[in-house]
Amino acid sequence: MIRVGVFGAGGRMGSTVCRAVSDAPDMELVAAVDPVHAGTESGEIQLAAGAHQLEVAGAQVAVDFTVLDAARENIRWCAEHGVHAVVGTTGFGEAELATFAELFDRSDANVLIAPNFALGAVLMMRFAEMAAPFFETAEVIELHHDQKSDAPSGTASLTARRMAAASKDWADDPTTTLVAPGARGGLVDGIPVHSVRMRGMVAHQEVLLGTTGQTLSIRHDSYDRASFMPGVLLAVRKIAEMPGLTVGLDSLLGL
16 A cells, blocks of 8 residues: 655645545555645545655655645655655756756655656657657647646647757748737747646647648647546556656656
């Protein structure tokens, strides 16, 4: 039985994780942390204000779906206390990931940070990476709910970086006049990325690739936060076997 604690347990993603862990036959939810909602309950467990509750409860794995500043502290706490970390919070830069790698190299625990836990989204990124060398132009459109604070999303940024690494041969942008600043999106490793924030959405992304006489569209849609739970539970089960820092779910899926 894997003993699991959840950071951000009072939020929409965190509460969904708590339910998924509680329903998993090989896991036990032993701690739920959320300073904003401390004292309330998530299922049969009371939310605590700080990470100390994970230590008291003997958590082996901590799942983090919080905000960037909180996640930084939570990840460090896990490294220092030998608790494996599965992190869905996005927005970390390359320098921060390198720092986390160093922390967990010195720790008895491991950390997995993934911009997206939906298995279909992981496949979408892989398909886009495979297709990139066969096309001359590409753009990424990501669409999320209206409470998401960072743009572009971690998934979109990682998709663009992987496509750019797979192919350096992209046509120049023909735009010479911008009627509205930002109309061509932001560039991630030379690939335009467009972010939409809209009420009613959850998490969606479309990769558009084009060459002479044809286009390819690769799209993934998450309509409910439950779509992320199979990936989260997979990571919780496998994290003890993934030394140091792992970014993304690809290696867990054999990709």
